[in-house]
Amino acid sequence: MTATLTTPALRIGPYAVDPPVVLAPMAGITNVAFRQLCQEYGAGLYVCEMITARAVVERHPGTMHMMTFAEGERPRSMQLYGVDPKTMREAVKIVVGEGLADHVDANFGCPVAKVTRKGGGAALPFKRRLFADIVRASVEAAEPAGVPFTVKFRVGIDDEHHTYLDAGRIAEAEGASAVALHARTAAQRYSGQADWSRISRLKEAVTGIPVLGNGDIFTASDALRMMAQTGCDGVVVGRGCLGRPWLFGELEAAFAGRPVPEGPNLGEVARVLRRHADLLVRHDGVDKAMRDLRKHMAWYFMGFPVGSSLRRRFAMVSAPDELDELIGQLDHDAPFPADALGPRGRQGSPGKVTLPHGWLDDPDDPCVPEGADLMHSGG
Structure with a gap:
């Protein structure tokens, strides 16, 4: 197409x-x-x-x-x-x-x-x-x-x-x-x-x-x-x-109607990961940046042949030098896995939506719900 x-x-x-x-x-x-x-x-x-x-x-x-x-x-x-x-x-x-x-x-x-x-x-x-x-x-x-x-x-x-x-x-x-x-x-x-x-x-x-x-x-x-x-x-x-x-x-x-590039090999993914780390450090400093980066590791390496021990170490990384050392242990020539193109991130299960008491009684009630201005995850 x-x-x-x-x-x-x-x-x-x-x-x-x-x-x-x-x-x-x-x-x-x-x-x-x-x-x-x-x-x-x-x-x-x-x-x-x-x-x-x-x-x-x-x-x-x-x-x-x-x-x-x-x-x-x-x-x-x-x-x-x-x-x-x-x-x-x-x-x-x-x-x-x-x-x-x-x-x-x-x-x-x-x-x-x-x-x-x-x-x-x-x-x-x-x-x-x-x-x-x-x-x-x-x-x-x-x-x-x-x-x-x-x-x-x-x-x-x-x-x-x-x-x-x-x-x-x-x-x-x-x-x-x-x-x-x-x-x-x-x-x-x-x-x-x-x-x-x-x-x-x-x-x-x-x-x-x-x-x-x-x-x-x-x-x-x-x-x-x-x-x-x-x-x-x-x-x-x-x-x-x-x-x-x-x-x-x-x-x-x-x-644009051009051929879609092939997925990157593991070496290129590692380069992107390192670039991500640099940008986070620039924004938040080393400690917060490294904590923030950890949650991205499983997504970056999804489907790649990265052993469980090395995955655990990436998920606990605390400094850019440590990240570089771990990146050096990857198989940079490993091709992008075909099975890594599907769903990623949170999925969870369906469930009943929790609502305020009587919320569904009157859809034309203009009253502001009490206490709903919270810091929270988006959707």
């Missing part, structure tokens, strides 16, 4: 996104180091790990450090999480007023229990009026500066409570510049298969702004297939790039 697409080029506000590929914000993953690494392979829109709106308003030092972009990173894209229209408005005002980002996205896709039990994340779009209030307040804060505001959400809470079509229509009506759908319910978490037919239905319902698809894009051919099957305007890539930042080079080639 080639990528001679007849659909218009993806635009998010004033920004052309070519190829039409977005790096999904992933908590603890898409910091400035990982984004820079991915950008070295191909163009697209690379979103900062999720930032809590309340922490922006309170100017939490750790949060302000997370809101770091590389020199030359344009557009600077940031995802905010919030449940209160007033807090989101104020956070967006700070972000755009102080020139901290060029694009703001909102997270309504988090399926984590400690978030949904407070009415946040993937639970919130069920409350249609509250959802509309948040989008409207955010757009009003971003619009004067010409900063596009976009929204990401899931199919719904579970199979009995789908919210995505209402959420898409509301976001469009309230002035959002694009919407993105992770084609799973909150109850699915990351398990099973994403239902791409939901992306098709959202594209039919939302006609005035771009609709992006997310879920189960692990190869460049997956991205082309999603766009061909659903008619979506672009793709959002999350877990598929874990330990594979070169996926964005493969995506760029595929969308």
